[in-house]
Amino acid sequence: MRRAIECDVCIVGSGITAAMVADRLSRTTSAKIVVVEAGDDTIPLAQRAAMRERFLRYGENPWGRDHIDGYEIEGPLQSRSMQVGGLAMHWGGVTPRFSPEDFKQRSLFGVGTDWPISYDDLQPFYQEAEELMGVAGEQGPADLDPRSKPFPMPALPLTYNLELLKKWAATAGIATWSQPSAKNSVVYGGRAQCCRNDTCTPVCPIGAKYSPDFTWDALKRSNKIRLVTRTLVRRLVLEPGGKRISHAMAVDRDHPNDPVELHAKMFVVAAGYTWSSHVLLLSAQTGAPNGVANSSGLVGKYLAGHRNVQGYVDLPIRLYPGINEQHSLLTKQFMRPKEGSPYIRHDLRIWESSVGKTARLVDDGGAVMLGDAVLDDWRRRTRTGTARVRSYYDVIPDRASELTLDPTRTNEWGDPLPKLAFKDAPESIALRERTEVSIKTLFASMAKAGNGTVLRTSVDNFQDHPAGGCRMGADASSSVVDSWGRTHDHENMFIVGAPTCVSGSCANATLTFCALSLRSTHELERGLPRRA
């Protein structure tokens, strides 16, 4: 039997950007909000300490039932997570802002594509996102790290190790500061202060790190939203004429023979960089033969992200790995390329590390050690310390960096699965080697400044913090949504967060996804009844 759900706003997905949208809408409007999530509800906070224990002892996934079976797809999917809260249930909670340069790459440096908005346009929404989730941070140099208001919480303190590493970086001429993080440096939002359990990824056992379930729990408690789980949206159906979305068709995974229709005045697709483009492409129909919102042919195109170069440096200073390994130093010093120089742009973070400093069973001569010999050897090798250094660098996406429907694989309801292929634009390919050499040279010069040695470096081929697929722009022929996230083709549909990004910057991007979503919400709520 068909089941219909009526509402004012239907939000597809329940990850971190959906939580931002729902939270704001529920405060500023009286709209009836329904949130549809394909996955299961997440594991309650009370059970997370036990799940963490099994993760630490056995490496088990602390988020049982966090995915749908049969979604083994071709290409580098960021994560299999599909649950209430999405990937942000196990994110690292690292929340730098993008830099002003990110939005004007073409104008300033002659590469990539300018965004239709500036850093100043986004700045109030960065602040709003930081206050909603609770971000602890330290103001960096104002010209590199501009902000109009202080962070909601004082910075996470630098550990003893990071203080030593900060001095080391300074000797190499690099000014660093405490990495902004959505982790409570003080009690905030009714959640506990961080106590350095140091398993932020994949699970914080005490809720000191923000995750979207806290927002959902609060909204459900106050009856401000309806969250429908285990319900996968398969199609968005157009009204006659094709200008508006009429309803979403979904499958209730517990009653697959009873289709669900979600009727709403406004639709918000908040399903991340993969599942947002995927559902739009699956929705091909009369009037939208290539999928909804896709008159430009750009849905699924220009997938963006950033690669990293990582290194480990042995330094003649005694560090104590384990004080708070997931916290780091940050600098934005290398995020502003010099005028007239090649476009090389990257961030830099520094962590304590135990690489090269763990116990071992075989000595340098190849003999097996047992008993006191292992401990004595370990103590000898830990008189010096290791720093982990890593730089994300800009990758300019090609149009063919894309998500397409895979004709060879389907899910259990017969819908084609997505296929992902990331591709650098030609200008990015030309810069790649020079960028990676430049970063490795920087690591070597830092090591030299501290009388240390680079133990090893590596380049990650995987693009982190993926975004794009529904890029924003002023021109409907070269973008999918406008600067607010409203689709050019359908006035009552917004795409929010990661998919709308024009480029991936060289910094962790989740806070930017959230800020973009809140900016979209400000536009969306103009058409809804205001809360008294």
Added chain:
Amino acid sequence: MPTLSRRTFLAALASAVPLALVVRRAHAAAVVHLQSNPATLGALAECVLPSALGKIGAAKEAASLRDWGAGYHEGAEINHGYGTSRLRTTGPTPVTRWATQLDELDAAARAKHQRAFREVSVADRQAIVRSALAGQRLDRIPAVADANHVAVALLAHFYDSSAAADLCYESKIGKATCRPLSESARKPLPVLRVSER
């Protein structure tokens, strides 16, 4: 009615009992074996772990590994990493091979010294362990579940712990435990040796 040979009977039994059930029972039997014969594992811990732990500390580490084994779940989903849609699960229980290896250590001690493993000196026990580990790849300490030998499992289990790091650095780091945030800026306090208390 024709009579069944032992081989035919066992083959019929094997096909009738699901493999997963057989494996679960073997795991449970091995766990019981370790729990009911703690002496050999304790003697092994005493000879492969640092002497600073003392007899009591070594016994505690052996008990901790036994608990680890008892809590092991085969086929449990492993934390999935970024960048891939592939899911992985935990492998076959290592506890069954550890139980067998403890019996082999005991047999080796009896063959060479005419005494149980637990009754020979620490140096002799270490020699037996070295012999058992000959030919194994030990260039890095593996995850506990991947340890090919029970001696390596004990070492892996101990050296991954917060206590081992504190012992190495002779400082109260307390890695991966809940500690006041405000104390993170301070150099970890030294751990006092027994003679200094």
